[in-house]
Amino acid sequence: MTKFSLLDHESVPKHEIMSESELKSVLSKYSIEKEQLPKIKVQDAVCKEIGAAVGDVVKITRKSQTAGEADYYRLVIE
């Protein structure tokens, strides 16, 4: 079997692990704690693909019908 990246599929949006500084600016932008972000499980196939660990925040860049492109942030949990 050939290996392929999950992210290559057209309906899987771009996922990336956020750096500490990026995360800080996002949290301060919305004035929230990390726990107030939407969650994603580590077992999620995408998390495995990009190697996200519990406590990381994943930035998702999605295509949007209304806004063209929209950012979404999810906290990786167990």
Next chain:
Amino acid sequence: MANVPPIPKRIASIKFGLISPKEIRKMSATPIITADTYDDDGFPIDMGLMDTKLGVIDPGLRCKTCSGRAGECPGHFGHIELVAPVIHVGFNKVIRKLLRATCKKCSRLLLEPAQKQQFLDQLSVIEGIGHMPDDLINEVYKEASKVKNCPYCNEEQLEIKFEKPTEYLENGEKLTPTEIRDRFENIPDEDIRVVGMDPKNARPEWMILTALPVPPVTVRPSITLESGQRSEDDLTHKLVDIIRINQRFQENREAGAPQLIIEDLWELLQYHVTTFFDNSVSGIPPARHRSGRPLKTLSQRLKGKEGRFRGSLSGKRVNFSARTVISPGPNLSINEVGVPIPIAQILTVPVTVTTRNIEQLKVYVRNGEDIHPGANYVFRSDGRRIKVTNMNKEDLAEKLEHGWIVERQLKDGDTVLFNRQPSLHKMSIMAHSVKVLPNKTFRLNPAVCPPYNADFDGDEMNMHALQTEESRAEAKILMQVQENILSPRFGGPIIGGVHDHISGLFLLTRYEKHISSYDAYDLLRKSHVRALPEHAGIDENGNPYWTGKQIFSQILPEDLNLEFSAQVCSHCDTCKKEECPNDAYVVIRNGKLLMGTIDEAAIGAFKGKIQDRIIKEIGPDAGALFVDEMTKLSIRAIMRTGLSFGIADEDIPKEAKIQINEVLTEAEDAVQNLIKSYKNKELDPLPGRTLDETIEMSIMQKLGKARDKTGGIADIHMGLETPAVIMARSGARGSILNLTQMAACVGQQAVRGERIRRGYAGRTLSHFQKGDLGSDAHGFVKASYKSGLSPTEYFFHAIGGREGLVDTAVRTSQSGYLQRRLVNALQDLEVQYDLTVRDTRGVLVQFKYGEDGIDPTKSVFSKPDTIHRIVSSVLNKEVA
């Protein structure tokens, strides 16, 4: 106690747990030992079920516990000492799991210490992030019940079987509640924590009852019938049963009765306690009243639609509301609602007497309750309520002074809420202003039917009279009909012309009609227009005339500019725009309809581009005015020409019938050819389909095309002047497909999207050969509704029709439940000032509302055209 000001307290936390027998006894005001309620004099018996220590319901008596009178005393719990423990039905699931997960001898959880620690760690993590630990705990139970021999005492574990409703069998032998309780008592605290229970607040043995709390009398009040007889609450009846059996049990046991009798009584006690909690447990007959009606016990009070939560807390009956049948009020504004006089005389609005209104209010009070704008009640400054009667009305009017409150009857201009169930979206409840009218129905402008999804075939609607100035202000700003013309669902108008409005304006604005000044004034006499523009020309008699387009332009706002394709547009490959031969390209410049025909796309509900533009550019006031005048003008217009529909509208000439027959025979032949090539195995299957599927699909396709073709033929021959065609084309009612089915060919009947195949073995009806794949053997109806269906066609049509009925019935119930679940899940989400969507905990759901942060009712769905419009309106000239 009554006059002590409430101390503001903040609830820090709520803890749920099991109630221990110790606690039951501690909070009990008295043990209950006799099953009797009242003595011969009608006084409650001490230590009986109506003991005054449990609170009082009869006026005059005082509670022996708190010395409060009826109404002041909240009631107090008592308790019954059960002779033998019984299982609480509500905990059967947990009891079963716990029995299987613990050792029968040493009562310890059947897991290795390391495993226990691991589960404990995971539990604390899950609790830390505030999730429900249910899944993990089920895992614990699953792991523990797999163990065969106790890791601590090596005792072999036997299989525990649960039998409905409250029996546990270990290797076929019944476990008594006492035995179960003994086992649970011995479970160490550490093990209890592993299964997610807090041993301080919920020891498992508390799930087996040794004492039963008796709810206060205020919870189960008895009522005195007219005959003077007392009728007890269902709960009291059930408690009487429990006490009786409890007593008999005790007597028998003390007398040393045989084991068999004891067991029977124990089971009976278990039955009564079970039904006391829940009278709908499966596996046992529900306890019944003497009349045969099942008793309403604790769980029945809470559960379901009419239970405490959904019936008494989430929703309840209200005052100041009215309900009646609705009917059309074409001369009312969309913001109004016609209220029958009898309703207006019952619903009231409180008004405080001031210097400014005292004279007016005196008039209302003098009118009393029988003459319409009257008053029903007067509140003095000391809060005393006085009913206004014909006897005291003059007197009260004289005495009226500042600070009193008059409850005056509903009158024109009052703001009320108007609602039709099911309330599926926010436009199901809107604020209207009252217009008091004779007769007995609510009247509303037909243009507001779409948001309520109402029609006049007997629909009823509810009305609520608002009672405070604040509520009226809020309703008027947020909920008034004109503020809700644009729906947030799709950003377009949900209120607009229906049926006659569309055909009326279609007939008026079509072609260059010549309208005399008399007719022109007649058409516009209900609008604000008081003068006609420059006439369009002079007719042969030397009289000036105006066109329908000019008349319609009079009700358009002056600065409206708009271009769009009408509903009648035939979607040519290249749009000729202004040169459209069908007059289907609408151009409005500076509030003048220059060309194009007004139809559904212009003024229809859900589609009307004109309302949409007026509201977005000018505002809701102008929008409401336009809809009001549009509806009135259109009805005047359709009355001038008249539009009626009859069976003759479906007539088509002989040539057309011949053509249609040709098309159908051709299609039938084509189907036969397909079948032939299928039988000769010459047919190539479509990608991803079997041969059988392919032939079915091609046949369906052929026949579908044939039906459309016959429709086309009928359409051509019916012309554009037939009322049916006018209605279908303008979007007023019906579709071309409906006309096709009536005039030309009904077409293929389908069940689940396939041709009809059910019936006898190998054929649908005994009129056909087995294995016949032909069109008529599988539900193709060649006839039209006008010409009439053949018996076999009629039968197939009934099959297809039945599916439609079943579908709608199933869909409404399913979508209703889906809606309920969605609303429950989403009701607390809120768009914050920073445009994020958050729940009540502050957890984000969307980082920007709708990902773009735009309110759909304010957006114009940016098209290149928008920029052009803005630039040209700013520069005040056309820009290429």
